[in-house]
Amino acid sequence: MDFATLGITVLWTFLYSYVVIASIDFGAGFYNFYAKLTGKDNIITPIITRYLNPVWEVTNVFFVFFFVGIVGFFPDTAYYLGTVLLIPASISLIMLAIRGSYYAFNQYAKDSNMVWAFLYGVTGLFIPASLSVALVIAEGGFIEETASGLDLDFIELFFNGYAWSVVFLAVISVLYISSGFLLFYSNRAKAYEAVKLTRTWFLTWTIPMLVITQFVFIELRATNREHFDNATQNYWYLFLLSFVFMLVAIYLVYKKKNYGVAFIMIMLQFATAFFGYGVSKLPYILYPFIELDSVVNDSMAIALVIAFVLGLLLLIPSLIMLMRLFLFDKDYVQGKE
16 A cells, blocks of 8 residues: 555545544534424433533544645645635634534523524534535536636536535435434433434434435436446445445334444444545546645655554544543433533
């Protein structure tokens, strides 16, 4: 395995970790608002609060690692994506600031304000939607390089079916992953009313998840036939495994048993699909401008690989310790501490 392949594998692992952890965070915010709106906040809000309090500060660490790494390994991405994603990235930063304000407000206020809960919940859906635009643009056909610089075809992007399918996939995935985790966490807390509520949420989002994934493949075929053919001909087994893992998760939740195993199946579902998408896109990082061989020189690549592998080895034990101290501690989960 060369340094470019090793580097992109490490970075993709960071991005996958961010997708799962951030989805739980973003979805929890939306469900918190929805519960307040429907008068069920007394059932689920304590569960969400106990999860978010120790976790929200570390959610974006994986994304920061990925962002620094992608620019470090492939400097051209700073020019291409940094230019055309200025508006979506700025919107995401503003919404992240709103979420940070909510955490501070919620920490010191006696009662949570409905307006803040609304902003917190809605931004949790808009952030993944805006960030997912980068994956759409990376498929090619939206950037034109001219003598005066780079031009992003906003009209083509706005009316592109693949763009909208990816945006909806991002939003539905957030709600799907988050409901699966909250179901497991509620069961561990022995909050059986919350278990009943989150189980309904999870089963509700299974059909939209199945439907939107089909639309993504259909629209990918029209947007980037080369990527579609590589995914369906050479890496079809990864997407088949993803579907199998999803069916197992749905079965376990439907049968009301092994919610922890069900969430592991959800993570495996997204891992196989996510890495299947990534590996089938290679050698392109940004079609057709940036390829895998656009990596920085070997000496710099070695240093980056070592740094990021060490970072990953540092983050994983830290997360395990965080989960043991807070998330999976029996007394903490049940609100006794």
